[in-house]
Amino acid sequence: xxxxxxxxxxxxxxxxxxxxxxxxxxxxxxxxxxxxxxxxxxxxxxxxxxxxxxxxxxxxxxxxxxxxxxxxxxxxxxxxxxxxxxxxxxxxxxxxxxxxxxxxxxxxxxxxxxxxxxxxxxxxxxxxxxxxxxxxxxxxxxxxxxxxxxxxxxxxxxxxxxxxxxxxxxxxxxxxxxxxxxxxxxxxxxxxxxxxxxxxxxxxxxxxxxxxxxxxxxxxxxxxxxxxxxxxxxxxxxxxxxxxxxxxxxxxxxxxxxxxxxxxxxxxxxxxxxxxxxxxxxxxxxxxxxxxxxxxxxxxxxxxxxxxxxxxxxxxxxxxxxxxxxxxxxxxxxxxxxxxxxxxxxxxxxxxxxxxxxxxxxxxxxxxxxxxxxxxxxxxxxxxxxxxxxxxxxxxxxxxxxxxxxxxxxxxxxxxxxxxxxxxxxxxxxxxxxxxxxxxxxxxxxxxxxxxxxxxxxxxxxxxxxxxxxxxxxxxxxxxxxxxxxxxxxxxxxxxxxxxxxxxxxxxxxxxxxxxxxxxxxxxxxxxxxxxxxxxxxxxxxxxxxxxxxxxxxxxxxxxxxxxxxxxxxxxxxxxx
Ligand SMILES: Cc1cc2nc3c(=O)[nH]c(=O)nc-3n(C[C@H](O)[C@H](O)[C@H](O)COP(=O)(O)OP(=O)(O)OC[C@H]3O[C@@H](n4cnc5c(N)ncnc54)[C@H](O)[C@@H]3O)c2cc1C
Numbered sequence: 008x009x010x011x012x013x014x015x016x017x018x019x020x021x022x023x024x025x026x027x028x029x030x031x032x033x034x035x036x037x038x039x040x041x042x043x044x045x046x047x048x049x050x051x052x053x054x055x056x057x058x059x060x061x062x063x064x065x066x067x068x069x070x071x072x073x074x075x076x077x078x079x080x081x082x083x084x085x086x087x088x089x090x091x092x093x094x095x096x097x098x099x100x101x102x103x104x105x106x107x108x109x110x111x112x113x114x115x116x117x118x119x120x121x122x123x124x125x126x127x128x129x130x131x132x133x134x135x136x137x138x139x140x141x142x143x144x145x146x147x148x149x150x151x152x153x154x155x156x157x158x159x160x161x162x163x164x165x166x167x168x169x170x171x172x173x174x175x176x177x178x179x180x181x182x183x184x185x186x187x188x189x190x191x192x193x194x195x196x197x198x199x200x201x202x203x204x205x206x207x208x209x210x211x212x213x214x215x216x217x218x219x220x221x222x223x224x225x226x227x228x229x230x231x232x233x234x235x236x237x238x239x240x241x242x243x244x245x246x247x248x249x250x251x252x253x254x255x256x257x258x259x260x261x262x263x264x265x266x267x268x269x270x271x272x273x274x275x276x277x278x279x280x281x282x283x284x285x286x287x288x289x290x291x292x293x294x295x296x297x298x299x300x301x302x303x304x305x306x307x308x309x310x311x312x313x314x315x316x317x318x319x320x321x322x323x324x325x326x327x328x329x330x331x332x333x334x335x336x337x338x339x340x341x342x343x344x345x346x347x348x349x350x351x352x353x354x355x356x357x358x359x360x361x362x363x364x365x366x367x368x369x370x371x372x373x374x375x376x377x378x379x380x381x382x383x384x385x386x387x388x389x390x391x392x393x394x395x396x397x398x399x400x401x402x403x404x405x406x407x408x409x410x411x412x413x414x415x416x417x418x419x420x421x422x423x424x425x426x427x428x429x430x431x432x433x434x435x436x437x438x439x440x441x442x443x444x445x446x447x448x449x450x451x452x453x454x455x456x457x458x459x460x461x462x463x464x465x466x467x468x469x470x471x472x473x474x475x476x477x478x479x480x481x482x483x484x485x486x487x488x489x490x491x492x493x494x495x496x497x498x499x500x501x502x503x504x505x506x507x508x509x510x511x512x513x514x515x516x517x518x519x520x521x522x523x524x525x526x527x528x529x530x531x532x533x534x535x536x537x538x539x540x541x542x543x544x545x546x547x548x549x550x551x552x553x554x555x556x557x558x559x560x561x562x563x564x565x566x567x568x569x570x571x572x573x574x575x576x577x578x579x580x581x582x583x584x
Contacts (some may be wrong), residue, residue, distance in 0.1 A: 057168075062278060090120060091293055092542070103553055112307065115494050123257075134430075135287065147282075159539060181286045203413075208363065257510060326339050327340055364513070368584075373503070375536070376490075377502070378441070379489050382437070389406065391432060396472065399471065441463045449467060460481070483509070516580060520548070527541070
């Protein structure tokens with residue numbers, strides 16, 4: 008009887024459960040399909056908007072659009088090249104035996120966006136009173152050059168050290184650890200402050216109610232792991248085969264997401280990545296190329312602003328026009344390598360025969376705003392315990408050497424220089440009081456440099472207490488603020504940041520050589536915004552020049568050099584660029 012009743016109950020209940028499951032699965036499926044459909048439509052729409060947007064403004068350009076393939080010349084190449092991409096290109100051209108190379112440089116220094124600002128006349132000053140306006144750190148994976156995507160940069164440093172060893176030992180580049188993050192660095196959000204490893208971390212959020220930290224309770228407990236989990240499958244693909252992984256990313260998600268994934272891939276959420284910087288300034292890297300340029304009798308002209316490129320009448324060469332300290336000059340070259348950021352090139356006169364896609368890339372490529380504010384102090388109070396300095400206390404009350412503090416105050420990110428590690432803590436020092444990107448950077452832009460110092464100091468006082476104001480050394484000569492968007496040698500942003508569709512639509516066009524003009528620089532490489540991108544692009548253009556001049560043997564020799572052992576331009580990801 009009991010059995011029967013059970014069977015009846017089961018017989019009655021099972022269909023209800025089955026129906027429920029069916030309904031639930033049906034609802035889930037419908038929702039999922041809708042989501043996928045939305046995503047599909049979104050992608051199509053975005054793609055269309057991206058294409059249409061340009062047609063509206065440039066419909067006429069289409070009549071002139073023509074992809075002019077590079078032609079082979081057998082004459083000796085003497086490319087004038089304009090930062091680091093140009094210097095590295097010069098190095099490779101030297102290795103390939105090309106004798107006649109001219110470098111036209113707008114500034115009175117080499118290095119472009121690798122720019123150390125020294126607050127003393129002596130760059131070798133042991134007090135290390137300097138700040139990196141541009142590049143400041145180099146990533147690597149300890150003991151695994153094969154996995155270190157940026158290995159080419161370290162191999163170049165080795166090459167230059169070897170090259171300069173005998174005749175120019177003062178040009179030696181010494182790398183030292185760059186402390187990327189520090190458990191003692193501060194988190195200051197919603198007017199609450201504590202060391203980095205205590206506050207707003209995954210573990211902390213589990214033990215402390217997130218609302219107590221001023222956040223809405225809609226934030227899930229395990230929010231911190233979401234980002235890593237979402238990106239993990241892409242990183243796995245890139246680790247197995249970078250080019251294939253990149254192709255897959257591009258195919259599926261070229262909607263700004265690839266740029267995000269690539270940035271996160273370098274910054275590596277699993278923290279396999281270690282970091283280095285160059286002692287006494289990153290500027291030592293470009294400076295170390297100078298002996299090579301001199302010994303090779305390459306021409307390096309400072310204070311020369313290129314403003315026009317034109318094809319010669321016979322169409323076989325390029326005339327380059329520039330202003331040398333304001334005075335107009337020009338010369339004819341067989342090959343030209345443009346490594347200048349596209350914001351500058353936008354104002355140049357360039358041959359109208361350049362393809363529509365190339366002109367579009369010059370016009371549209373997105374660049375990211377970035378700004379830095381350096382403040383100088385009589386004492387590096389931040390390296391001492393707040394108990395000692397009278398600063399605001401935290402639960403650990405430990406000083407900070409290297410690493411960063413993060414905050415929702417306008418300064419956003421404070422970087423504590425790593426290069427003071429090991430120096431007596433009583434000394435003076437320069438603090439990167441504010442490193443900002445995007446709109447955060449733009450919000451300092453309208454202020455004078457002196458106003459920016461004061462604004463940044465205000466936030467440093469909030470983070471570290473009145474000691475900061477007491478120790479600050481005022482004056483323009485002792486502090487420095489730089490907003491890259493307004494820098495005339497970059498124009499419109501600190502470095503390329505591919506927007507939706509730009510990798511797919513603009514990258515190949517940006518790389519392609521046309522009319523004997525070759526295009527290099529960080530913006531023409533998937534590792535944009537890194538020194539590596541500039542170097543990679545240098546290898547690519549030298550390959551182009553050699554191959555287009557029927558010197559493939561030279562390219563093969565170059566490619567087999569130790570220096571290029573870990574070069575990977577991932578050119579397959581841009582088939583037929
Ligand atoms: C704020 C910031 C932080 C960064 N952080 C890092 C980092 O930590 N690690 C890292 O690896 N990379 C970093 N980068 C990126 C790195 O600095 C760049 O990718 C790299 O230096 C770019 O080299 P490039 O040769 O392509 O361009 P640039 O270095 O900009 O070289 C272009 C050259 O063209 C010259 N020029 C401009 N206009 C003209 C003209 N009309 N005529 C002649 N010459 C002209 C300029 O003076 C310059 O020398 C950072 C960049 C910035 C801005």
